[in-house]
Amino acid sequence: MISLSDYNHEHSPHSVAVTVKDLGLTYTTSIDKKPTLKARLKTLGRGKKHTRIVRALNEVSIDVHYGTVLGIIGSNGAGKSSLMRVISGIVPPTQGRVEVYGSVSTLLALGVGFNPSMTGRDNVYLGGLAAGMSREEIDANFDAIADFSELGEAIDAPMRTYSSGMYARLAFSVAAVVEPDILIIDEALSTGDVKFKEKSLNRIKELRTADRALILVSHALATIEDICNEVVWLDKGKLMMRGKPTEVIAAYREFVDARKSASSDEDV
């Protein structure tokens, strides 16, 4: 989804797109999947904990320049999605500062859609309006979005009738058709069928221009190596390494393998 797209931002190629300075993110979240008053009352006075503090990011600093395709890699819980959420303004940071120099379109893990009982069309409009686009801007892009998603008449059916592939296609189309200055894609390429995956990869390649910045989060290391010209590796909320895709990915693989063999030794 787009934010700030009502702001027509002028920028020169290779100037800075996003700066992240000493970013820290700590938050409290509930342990229970569904926190209830009942659970609270039942355990009243027993000193049972209902929340835990998560330290998601710790002193992360990154600059992303226009023209860069930045890949973000790391194991589960490394803070990749948290970092994307802070850059998109969804979660405010606890420490540090994030500066964004352009319009941002984000495609995060959950994809598009707001109310599954509304039609795909309504959801695209509502998502766009919530992100700060005007109705005219959505009108101008809507046909291209519907075309790219290949949903056909299903665009006017309630989203609860969609398959997960259809969800993913619509989500990708919304984020990638509108040509933002900065596009953030978080693990959204792994869904959809082979044909659409290829189509979306091609679209990302098309979007790699000097006046745009792309940030991709993915576990598909081969794809990252293929598309990106810079890679950042996060582990447990900390920046481990940043540099050329081949080097960082090699170091990351070595790290993962080392951990794996260490744990397999323990088994013996």
Added chain:
Amino acid sequence: MEKPVVVYEPFRAGLPPMREYLRSLWRRRTFIAEFSRSDLREQNYGSVFGQLWLVLNPLLLSAVYFLLIYVIGGSSDSIRFGHLTASLFLFYLIANSLTGGVKAITSGQRLILNTSFPRIMLPMSATVIALFKFIPTLIVFAVIHQIIGLPYSWQMFWAIPILLIALVMALGMAILISCINVYFRDISSMLPYLTRSLLYLSPILYEATNISDRIKSLEIANPIFFLLDSWSRVVVHAEAPSTYGLIHATAWSLFIFFVGTYFFLSRERDFAVRL
């Protein structure tokens, strides 16, 4: 160096920067209108009468009470019928705002996790939807008012400020309950009992003048008691509302609105990690 378009920094004193917040809320006002429209469309999606239900609902409701008072009760007490329908319609504005608001945040999960926007838009939309449902009832009541021959007077213009107070109250309640439901998800299942109690504790099925002074003094704790009483006095009896009633309703609505909004805004940053 170019100026950044946006800067994200830690919140000061737990609240987001208010000026920026209000500006971005105003920029997204079409969202609230569009959301209410699609939601109403979806609620009546596939039903025979479609959007006509918005008018049919209050009509059928008042038909039921007509049956109760005139046919079964055998009385021809037009004041009682007028009071019942008018109070019930205003009560539904508040009750609908509460029931729409309670899940406003929890059901907006996908949007909240994906998009940066002022979260308060979601409960606000719930109140706007409740208002859209209320407007047709106002027309239905105007027709009933004429048919059963209730009095008219200039005092009836008091209905405008009373409606505004009711809207602030409905909005405050929607904002507060949407936020509470993030932390205690079972609130939404308790809500029907809460609204039902509110219905019986408020002067809807009876008039405020019919209850004892002792009970009435306890009703200070009921936020909507004097609001509904003032409404009935104005639109049914065509009298001016009591000053005490107006002050009571205004004080409660502002209290709920400000407490709810403060609570919501100070917790808003949490929503994305709590859903």
